[in-house]
Amino acid sequence: AQKVTQAQTEISVVEKEDVTLDCVYETRDTTYYLFWYKQPPSGELVFLIRRNSFDEQNEISGRYSWNFQKSTSSFNFTITASQVVDSAVYFCALSEAFGDSGAGSYQLTFGKGTKLSVIP
Amino acid sequence: GAVVSQHPSRVICKSGTSVKIECRSLDFQATTMFWYRQFPKKSLMLMATSNEGSKATYEQGVEKDKFLINHASLTLSTLTVTSAHPEDSSFYICSARDPLAVTYEQYFGPGTRLTVT
Numbered sequence: 001a002q003k004v005t006q007a008q009t010e011i012s013v014v015e016k017e018d019v020t021l022d023c024v025y026e027t028r029d030t031t032y033y034l035f036w037y038k039q040p041p042s043g044e045l046v047f048l049i050r051r052n053s054f055d056e057q058n059e060i061s062g063r064y065s066w067n068f069q070k071s072t073s074s075f076n077f078t079i080t081a082s083q084v085v086d087s088a089v090y091f092c093a094l095s096e097a098f099g100d101s102g103a104g105s106y107q108l109t110f111g112k113g114t115k116l117s118v119i120p
Numbered sequence: 121g122a123v124v125s126q127h128p129s130r131v132i133c134k135s136g137t138s139v140k141i142e143c144r145s146l147d148f149q150a151t152t153m154f155w156y157r158q159f160p161k162k163s164l165m166l167m168a169t170s171n172e173g174s175k176a177t178y179e180q181g182v183e184k185d186k187f188l189i190n191h192a193s194l195t196l197s198t199l200t201v202t203s204a205h206p207e208d209s210s211f212y213i214c215s216a217r218d219p220l221a222v223t224y225e226q227y228f229g230p231g232t233r234l235t236v237t
Contacts, residue, residue, distance in 0.1 A: 043213075043231045045164075108154070108226055113163050
């Protein structure tokens with residue numbers, strides 16, 4: 001069965017510092033997708049990125065960057081020059097092509113989340 | 121982009137009553153919708169997978185008779201919490217999958233905060 005581990009429960013950084021959120025996953029499938037979501041206090045999930053298992057190219061989007069390494073089953077997320085607006089809970093999630101529910105189940109398994117607090 | 125709405129955004133009900141939460145895909149037809157539950161400071165836990173025109177598939181430990189799911193159309197799924205009790209108070213989030221999308225992405229609704237008094 002798939003599993004996503006976010007070992008960091010809470011992180012506090014001072015504004016403008018860089019911060020990396022860790023995500024380690026487990027899956028038996030060779031085809032899968034990895035996601036990062038942001039959940040501000042309002043509760044709505046904000047999609048940040050999607051990565052498929054065949055694309056290990058790292059990605060940068062503004063102050064956000066993602067490091068996908070299949071060798072270590074990790075998909076880490078870095079925020080550079082953090083801002084107060086980055087304060088939120090961040091979830092890493094995994095979706096398998098087949099999974100325990102059979103082909104095309106597309107179920108998402110979430111990590112427990114990392115609460116990031118950016119202090120001004 | 122794909123938009124999913126939920127109604128109501130917030131509801132307070134008395135213990136013993138039932139409450140219905142609607143999840144709608146606004147600009148695409150969703151053959152599959154998912155319902156999640158999130159306790160304070162916790163992660164999202166999948167409750168059930170809802171497929172249009174068929175019975176929902178519930179995750180282990182989720183009471184089918186308590187959490188009734190109906191996916192009667194390609195754009196609407198409903199979750200009814202029957203005979204609600206204070207322990208059912210939680211944040212309920214739905215998501216929908218666009219079958220025409222080539223990725224496995226789910227589009228999330230804004231969530232419904234249920235408080236049972």
